Amino acid sequence: MPNQDTIWERFLSPVIRLFINEEELRQYSRSIDWEQAGEAFRQPNVTIPEYYSSQNFHGITGGYLTSGAAVTYDPITQYVLPPNEKVVRQAAIDAIAGKPRRILDLGCGTGSTTLLLKQAFPQAEVIGLDLSPYMLVRAQDKANKAGLDIQWVHGNAENTGFTADSFDLVTASLLFHETPPNVSQAILTECFCLLKAGGEVIILDGNQKTLRNLEWLNNVFEEPYIRDFAAGNLDAWLGKAGFDAIETHDVWVIQQVSRGMKPLRVSKQEIAEDNITEAWIPAPGY
Ligand SMILES: C[S@@+](CC[C@H](N)C(=O)[O-])C[C@H]1O[C@@H](n2cnc3c(N)ncnc32)[C@H](O)[C@@H]1O
Numbered sequence: 444m445p446n447q448d449t450i451w452e453r454f455l456s457p458v459i460r461l462f463i464n465e466e467e468l469r470q471y472s473r474s475i476d477w478e479q480a481g482e483a484f485r486q487p488n489v490t491i492p493e494y495y496s497s498q499n500f501h502g503i504t505g506g507y508l509t510s511g512a513a514v515t516y517d518p519i520t521q522y523v524l525p526p527n528e529k530v531v532r533q534a535a536i537d538a539i540a541g542k543p544r545r546i547l548d549l550g551c552g553t554g555s556t557t558l559l560l561k562q563a564f565p566q567a568e569v570i571g572l573d574l575s576p577y578m579l580v581r582a583q584d585k586a587n588k589a590g591l592d593i594q595w596v597h598g599n600a601e602n603t604g605f606t607a608d609s610f611d612l613v614t615a616s617l618l619f620h621e622t623p624p625n626v627s628q629a630i631l632t633e634c635f636c637l638l639k640a641g642g643e644v645i646i647l648d649g650n651q652k653t654l655r656n657l658e659w660l661n662n663v664f665e666e667p668y669i670r671d672f673a674a675g676n677l678d679a680w681l682g683k684a685g686f687d688a689i690e691t692h693d694v695w696v697i698q699q700v701s702r703g704m705k706p707l708r709v710s711k712q713e714i715a716e717d718n719i720t721e722a723w724i725p726a727p728g729y
Pocket of ligand 1: 601
């Protein structure tokens, strides 16, 4: 059952429903065999973590492991990212300093940011990864309609299975307010491992400072981990994962974009302390 105490359930849902064409959504939902389409993505070796399967997100029973989440995510999200969704997502794209040739978007959901990444870097190989096969079905449908060649992968961002040192850019948009801090830290460690030396990580999410100061914002949606996220500090988490050149800037007060770079080299002392055997070689052209 949806949590009736959220601001979404009490105030926003009835208003935003006026702007959403529910019949169109029902038709879209019926136009896809979600179980069959989801099966095409589902990887039997991917274990769904307890923090994910045990909670409702956005008031949807079953969270992201339902086709309903995939159908309703975009129509709602367009109204809840002030000043508007395009501006907020573009802030993440604008924060990218290099010209990545291989990009991984973690917790890609319905692929809204992933599509923008491919549009910004058409020559790049772009991969979107998510734990929900249903979100991937929706993402692939959007990419097909936009004529964008993107690979969609069912996986856990904590342990993706991709080769170390193989990406120029790893991104995560609107993921970390939905993961417990220890999981966010594990995901950042995985980002560090996956990036080539000199590669970038870009994280778009709720503004931790603002969420701490405006308590009511934490009650907009049913978000089980948002208070833990707000209490944390993404810059510190990036530092702990090993990143350099860390910076976070506000995006219209409510959101933030953080950036970090995998160091080009490590000092002899760091090599000794961390038991690293080789200094990283800068990624060519990066
Ligand atoms: C709020 S949505 C954000 C989706 C998309 N990145 C966006 O910007 O709209 C969070 C997404 O993260 C996914 N997710 C949560 N934990 C994950 C994990 N450990 N590994 C991969 N995906 C995860 C969920 O399935 C969901 O699609």
